[in-house]
Structure formats: structure tokens, C-alpha cells
Amino acid sequence: MPKAFIIGLDALEYNIVTAFHFKTLLQKDFGKIDLTPYKMKLITPWLWSIIISGKIDTGITHFVTYESRMLRFIEKILTHPILYKKIEKIVESLRRKREDRSGTAFFFYKKGIKVRPMGKEDLKVKTIFDIIPNSHAICIPGYNLWREQFIIDLLLPLTKCIGNHKLTLKRLRLQWLLEKKKKKILEQLLHRGDWDLVMVHFYITDVVGHLYWNKPLMLLETYKIMSHWIRKWKTILNTYTEPVWILVLSDHGMRRGLHTDHAFWSSNFKLKKRPRQLTDFFRLVITYFQNPSEVVKIEITH
Numbered sequence: 001m002p003k004a005f006i007i008g009l010d011a012l013e014y015n016i017v018t019a020f021h022f023k024t025l026l027q028k029d030f031g032k033i034d035l036t037p038y039k040m041k042l043i044t045p046w047l048w049s050i051i052i053s054g055k056i057d058t059g060i061t062h063f064v065t066y067e068s069r070m071l072r073f074i075e076k077i078l079t080h081p082i083l084y085k086k087i088e089k090i091v092e093s094l095r096r097k098r099e100d101r102s103g104t105a106f107f108f109y110k111k112g113i114k115v116r117p118m119g120k121e122d123l124k125v126k127t128i129f130d131i132i133p134n135s136h137a138i139c140i141p142g143y144n145l146w147r148e149q150f151i152i153d154l155l156l157p158l159t160k161c162i163g164n165h166k167l168t169l170k171r172l173r174l175q176w177l178l179e180k181k182k183k184k185i186l187e188q189l190l191h192r193g194d195w196d197l198v199m200v201h202f203y204i205t206d207v208v209g210h211l212y213w214n215k216p217l218m219l220l221e222t223y224k225i226m227s228h229w230i231r232k233w234k235t236i237l238n239t240y241t242e243p244v245w246i247l248v249l250s251d252h253g254m255r256r257g258l259h260t261d262h263a264f265w266s267s268n269f270k271l272k273k274r275p276r277q278l279t280d281f282f283r284l285v286i287t288y289f290q291n292p293s294e295v296v297k298i299e300i301t302h
Contacts, residue, residue: 001134002292003244004285005190005237006199008051008140009226010044011206012250014264020220024227024234025248030266031274035252038278042259045118045142047251047278048201052127052143054282059124060142063153064115115154117145128197128285136189138182138200141251148178149203158210162257168211175207183229190236196289202226206254213257234268243298245269245288249281269296 009025014032017025035042038050049058120143127143129135139146152174161167179202186200205222212218230248237244246268253260265275272295275281288295 001196002289003195003240003242004132004197004247004288005233005244006197006247006249006285007230007233008048008199008201008249008251009205009264010141010201010203010250011209011252011254011259012223012248012264013209013253013255013260014250014262015253015255015260016219016223017264017266020223022223022227024230025223025264025266027246027248027266027268029270029274030264033263033265033275033278035261035263035278042252042261044206044251045145047142047263048140049123049125049127049142050278051249051251051281052129052137052140052199053123053125054279055125056279057124058142059122060118062118063141064150065118065122117141117147117150119143119145128199128282131286132197132289134195135197136195136199138185138198139178140199140201146178148181152178158207161211162213171207172211175204179204187233187236190233193240197285205250209254210257219254243269245292245296247281247285251278267296269298271296 043062045063046060049060050056129137137144139149156171161171182200189195189198208219208222248266250264253262284295
């Protein structure tokens with residue numbers, strides 16, 4: 001059975017990776033995905049749900065959802081792509097008037113209304129994890145985001161932390177603790193080798209991009225750390241008897257604290273057909289497990 005390892009680095013910026021030539025991130029084949037078809041709603045969980053399902057209408061509409069059916073119905077209307085940007089501007093205007101940088105979900109949370117991250121139970125499409133046997137998904141937004149990540153996002157939203165030195169340091173510390181926990185779980189899996197598909201998601205590239213939007217050296221240092229981690233994982237995979245397909249993906253980019261309308265991808269093997277849309281990754285992964293030679297040009301080095 002072929003093996004595939006997908007590394008999701010949130011907001012990894014194509015222009016930064018290429019300009020500073022991060023070899024570990026670029027790999028042997030790389031490119032950029034145009035996100036202008038989704039520009040009305042560049043929401044992280046939705047974009048990742050597109051990547052893992054190959055569908056646009058996935059059932060994931062936002063970061064959070066509510067136990068209340070009425071609130072879920074209202075949320076569905078307000079997060080429709082046609083209305084989303086207008087509603088977002090209104091909400092942002094109200095926040096500024098109240099000098100409140102907390103999110104809408106936090107407002108309801110304080111009122112005692114149960115909130116949770118959108119995930120598996122909200123999906124109305126199949127994902128790569130449903131189709132590929134022996135799959136492992138580690139903290140994927142729009143699928144199985146960890147409760148710890150959700151609580152951090154809820155209580156310490158980036159909008160609240162930006163410009164506040166104390167909160168910025170606290171958020172950064174908590175995020176790195178979570179990333180290291182994911183890393184530990186991932187490395188245990190890689191050392192065991194008893195898997196077919198592993199996908200892991202890291203938020204730190206997005207978090208640093210927002211919090212330190214005016215300090216580019218902080219973001220570059222984060223890219224260096226993630227590159228170092230990936231080199232270590234590749235060393236582990238090099239001990240396997242069969243080559244492993246490694247994909248590095250982002251859901252969008254980042255420039256001066258704002259999301260850019262393109263995503264990044266790279267592959268350790270040359271692809272026979274390069275992805276043009278986010279939906280293409282689902283087909284590529286499924287086809288790879290059916291017949292690897294249709295998707296990649298595998299070079300045996302050991």
C-alpha cells in the first residue's frame with residue numbers, strides 16, 4: 001500500500017517561500033493555487049474542508065457553530081458567500097464602536113450558549129480520511145480541530161491579541177505548546193510506520209503572520225523552525241523501505257497580517273498533472289492510492 005504524508009501549514013506564503021528559497025518547503029515540485037474563486041470567504045476551516053473533500057459545498061461554513069438550531073440557521077444565512085463580506089464589515093464596525101476585539105462566538109459563549117468548532121458532524125461530503133484506510137488526521141480545521149485549539153481561538157482571538165504585547169506573548173506561547181504536542185504525536189506515528197495516510201495541520205504560521213505582521217523576521221524564524229521539523233520527519237521517512245509521497249500545503253497566504261488570495265503547495269516527487277484548484281488535491285490523493293504512477297514520478301534513491 002502506498003503511503004502519503006500531508007503537512008498543512010496555515011497561511012504559508014508562496015512569495016516568502018520562493019523569495020527566501022526555503023528548500024525544505026519547496027521540495028522537488030511546487031506551485032501556487034489561485035483563490036480568487038473563493039475570495040468572498042477565505043475562511044480557514046472551509047478551505048481545508050475543500051482540500052480534503054474535493055468539493056466546494058462541504059457543509060463547513062465558518063469556524064464555529066452552535067447547539068441551538070435557530071442560531072445554526074441564522075449562522076448559515078449570514079455566512080453565505082454573497083452576504084459574508086458585508087456582515088463581516090458590519091460586525092467589525094460594531095466591534096470598533098464598542099472597543100471590543102472579541103469574536104462573535106465569544107459573545108454567545110459568555111451568554112452561556114454552547115459553541116463548538118465546525119467539523120466531522122457538519123460535513124456533508126466524504127473526505128480522504130473516509131476513503132483511504134488506515135488514515136490519521138491530526139487537528140485538521142473543518143474536520144477534527146482539537147478542543148484545546150478551539151478554546152485558545154475562542155478566549156484569545158488574534159483580533160484581541162494584536163497590538164497587546166502581553167496577550168500576544170501568551171497566545172504565541174500557548175500556540176507553540178499545541179504545535180509541539182502535535183509534533184510529538186506525529187513523530188510517534190512516523191516512527192511506528194503503521195499508517196497509509198497521515199495529515200497534520202499547524203496554525204503557527206498563520207498566528208505569527210497576524211500577531212507580528214510588522215515584524216517579518218519573526219515570521220521568517222517560524223518558517224525556519226517548521227523547515228527544521230520537516231527535515232527531521234523526512235529523515236525518519238528515509239528509513240522506510242518504500243518512498244513516501246510528501247505534500248506541503250497551505251490554505252491561503254499571508255502579507256502584512258492579511259490573507260492573500262493564493263495558496264501554496266509542494267511535493268517531494270514531480271507531479272504528472274499539477275493542481276490548479278484546491279479541489280484537485282482530493283483527486284490527486286485518491287488516485288495516488290489507486291495507482292501512484294498516474295500522479296507522481298517516483299525516483300527510488302535507496
